[in-house]
Amino acid sequence: MSISIKLPDESVREFEEETSIEDVAASISCGLEHAVAGKLNGKLVDLSTPLQDGALVEIVTRDSAEGQKIAREKSRGTGRIVALDAARGLAVIGMYLQHFALNETNGSIVSGNTTLLFVLCGGISYSIMAGRMMDRGMEPAAFRTRMLARAVFIDMIGYLLIMLNTPFGVILPAYAALFVLALVLIRRSTRVLVTTAAVLLAVSPPLMILGGSVLSEAYLLGDMAGGPMSALALAPAFVAGMAIGRFDLTKMRTALSLVSSGTIMLIVSKLLGTFVLPGLSRSFEEWLVSVQGTAGAEPDQYAIWPHNVAPPLWHNLLSIAPHSASTFQTMLGLGAAFLVLGLACLVPQKISAVLKPFVGVGRVALTMYAAQFVVIWALEISGAKYDIGAIPFGDLFVAAVATVTGWLIARLPTGPLETAMRRFDRVFSNLGPVTGPTISR
Template sequence: MQRVVGIDVARGLAVLGMFTAHVGPAADDFWSPTGWLQVADGRSAATFALLAGVSAALLSGGRTPSVPLRRARARIVARAALIGLIGLALMALGTPVAVILPGYALMFVLLTGALRWPRRVLVGAALVVVLLGPPVVQAARLAGLPERSFMAELVVGEYYPALVWFAYLLVGLAVGRSDLSAPVVRRVLLGAGAACVLVGYGTSAAAMRLVHEPALRALLTAEPHADTATEVVGNTGVVLVVLVACLAIAERAPRLVTPVAATGALALTAYATHIVVLATLGPGVVYAPRTSVWLAFVVVTLVATTAWRLRWGRGPLERLLHRVSSWVGDRVAPVAEPVPVD
């Protein structure tokens, strides 16, 4: 499977954006010097999730799914199991941030049932999730359901509820089934992204002015991690626009984006390492963020991932996922050896 550098760039931005959401000194006033850092909150994790769907598409054959379905499913489930275990280990460190990996793993498993769905069906299913998921999640939270079990927390909890966030992966799978090198596909994605931004955030902005009933406002706000239809649609639009921009920049100026692409290629390692560092430094770096600490996270990550990528290729956790999932795939659905040609 040949890597698409633009996807790595987008994933790298998502990882750095999550660093920013956790330790960035974002001010309340958007127009202040650091207020613009607010854009990373929620949208970075949404990018990470949508690109998980793209990765699933690439693992199963990309634009034309050629990998046997059993093998693709086995590899994805194996990766999900390892990601989930890594996530649980990171959660045990007790950092004051919500670790996305366990929910990410659950949604990765759920996505195996949709690997052969046509793009239109995937987009339609994502729309159904966007419309039905948020009200169900809101009702479950009011009933206290997330507090009853860890699985319920993953499905309808406060952060990354699968019943809502699964929409990102379905859209990502549809995107990964497209020819991302084709100009017409990029124009469609760009137009769809712009439309989603206008519909999602525009609807929310109008509703916040016109609607005063608290329950309805809770379903129409587009605040980060509100898990509403308006937030998901708006975030999806942002991700699509960013992805198209990353694909174009990676083609035109590959050296310029090499460090960010390296971070994207080592996304799991970079993400896990930053959680470990947060646990080492203590909660103060999250609750009392400083510009110097944030810049240190970003710069060290860019330098370290670039050096590792140039010297050793896959990151340590990425190498583990590749080897284990390939081994599982070989046991479930071995790839036939090519017949020698005389």
């Protein structure tokens, strides 16, 4: 069922029944990245305000005098969203490179790092949504319901993609688990979030290695703590993102802090990976052999627990290889993620158009993420070869196709999966503010 929305130029447009002012802004030329608020029948309201048939809607943009005033009052404004979407878009494009055009040149950049950048951006978005909840006076229970509904939706999409049985891992079930587990942190201080991320960086690797052994066949528990694609392995990046989401990414100081800290983490990780970890890893593996002996026969899957589990891969604790999820590999990936996000935040507002192709991909990140597995499945079914990394400029071709595809999908009010997730939210959660709408961050 559709509704009619009136615009200030007296034109009338048709939208879906669940449309919000944010959807209207995304569909017209001003673009969502320039919108800071809306007017509903002349009253200033939040961008997420739902609309009814016959509503008169005006988009308040950052370029207007009223928009500039709102942006000053609400310093966490549109620049933050643009940079965040651009970074998320780059993460998705990097995944396409990893799956369709991996080679020695781009492998050290995208392998493993794009996943952590994607999860970091997810943590930032999560923190922003929690902040908006507090601003609008929404009951914590309503936010928890919304996140639980979103986690269920993402989990279902993840398992549908896993059923395609493509050669690549799907992180969506772990990502969904993080949406649930992070609920305990939404009201904690920024200091607690930073401390939690640091602690997780140290303790998650041994716990997820143990979980990869003990929980390998327990699917739900495996999604939470069963190896390098589990929520526990990705938790340091997600919680770090939640902490970053508390800061104003439109400020130069924040962007420079991200760039400098990311650079330091990259340099330290590279130095450790080159000069320290190889020798330390050999000594550690020799010690493991002396204690555990050499690997024996495969465990009997029909034996009683714990005799049916494989031995933990403790040697991965000192690995810096992609997707090992060790402390050092996570620190390397987080350093790269901080650097990319910080550089995106440094792009001035006047030339932010350079980020628009990546912003488009980031706005429909869930749709684009799922699409790559469907494409891989179709190519596998047809027997076609899709790894073109060895072809000259093959990686540039894949990056260009992914960027253009995401940009075209983003021309819609929202991506197909994003629209479905929003409807799922509204079916299973009560999102109405308690005290009435206020200005969006």
